[in-house]
Amino acid sequence: MNIIHPSEPPGASLHAIPALPALLAFERAASQLSFRRAARDLSLSPSAISHQIRGLEEQFGTKLFVRGARSVRLTADGERYFAKVSAALAALQGASRDMLQHRRDANAELWISSLPFFTSAVLIPALPEFNRRNPQLTLRIEATHQYADFNASRVDVAIRYGREHSAGLKFEPLVAVKGLPVCAPGLIRGGLRKPEDLSRQVLIHLTTQPRAWPVWLREAGLLHLKARGHLWLDNVPAMLEAAEQGFGVTLAMSPLIKARPSFGKKLVVPFAFETTHSETIYLVSRTEQARDRRIAAVRRWIAEAVGRAK
Structure with missing residues (x-):
């Protein structure tokens, strides 16, 4: 037994x-x-x-x-x-x-999850100034359109559109951006002069923002416009590169697009119409880290970098 x-x-x-x-x-x-x-x-x-x-x-x-x-x-x-x-x-x-x-070691590093275009247009040009002010702090920057998971990752600060996934997070507005059509100068020479002319162009879309062009076209009174074609890309830098190469017209983030070296040269605005619709880019951090000196230093640096990029 x-x-x-x-x-x-x-x-x-x-x-x-x-x-x-x-x-x-x-x-x-x-x-x-x-x-x-x-x-x-x-x-x-x-x-x-x-x-x-x-x-x-x-x-x-x-x-x-x-x-x-x-x-x-x-x-x-x-x-x-x-x-x-x-x-x-x-x-x-x-x-x-x-x-x-x-x-x-963790306190000597700060992890930033940032939108790819914001990273290239705002953060990277401002890195020398950050390093001069904070030589003891190492930045780790992930350029991605994915929302940062503050619970499952080491991210300290995120740069994001909108207020999604906001529980336990602090959102601080950085800049309001509008969709601004941009293209290569050759498309203007080929007859792209007014919004209606987009019907003869390829519209370049960002896969994570499928409503961007429809919203812009609706505000322009062209909701039913049929473009010649569509090109979908998964990140803003690729979209801008495609536009610079003359593949079509894309929507850039105004006013941040002004910080791109090719703006006004290889990348131009084809017409004067400007939408009233805007989206806010936020700096996101954990509420319990509100007084973290590392985050305070990064917050000041990013706010100043945005001011210069505008």
Whole structure:
């Protein structure tokens, strides 16, 4: 017949672990073979050390020290316990050192998740100024259209459209941007002069913003305009590059597009119509990090960089 023993209740095994002050007192006394020197190391009295060790002996039901008139020595049980306790305390100390080092390393870095065009037009040109002001801080910048997951990633700051996924996050408006049609100068020479002329052009779209062109066309009174063709790309820099190469017309972020070196040269505005619809780009961070000095430094730097890019 098999006898099934009831399992230990949750946490029961933890009761076998003595309190940390008792373990520290034992380890110091065992390594020094002196209650007095152990007391000095731990800034306690010799009687406090003796009390802690007596508690261990009562818990285990065995003597850990043989006490003499002027000295103490470990018993066989004390020797075995000392070997394991000292190893365990060393492991705890090492884990704590690793954690402190990890936090120091983490505090020397700041992770930014940023829209690709914002990264190229605003952040990268301003990097020398940031490095001059904050030589001790390393930036890690991820240029992506994906929303940053503040719970599952190391991101500290994100640059994003809109206020999606806002629980527990602080949103600070950076700049309002509008869709501005831009193209290569050759398309203007070929007859692109007014919004209606877009019917003879290829419209270049951003896959993550499928409503951008329809919204712009609706405001221009051209909701039912049929373009000659459509080109879909997954990031803004690729869209602008395609427009510069003369493949079609795309919508750029105004006023930030002015910071692109090719603007006004290889990339021009074909007509004067300007939409009233705008989107806000936000700086996003965790609410509990509102007073983080690293984030405050990055916030100031980005706000100034946006001002220069406009």
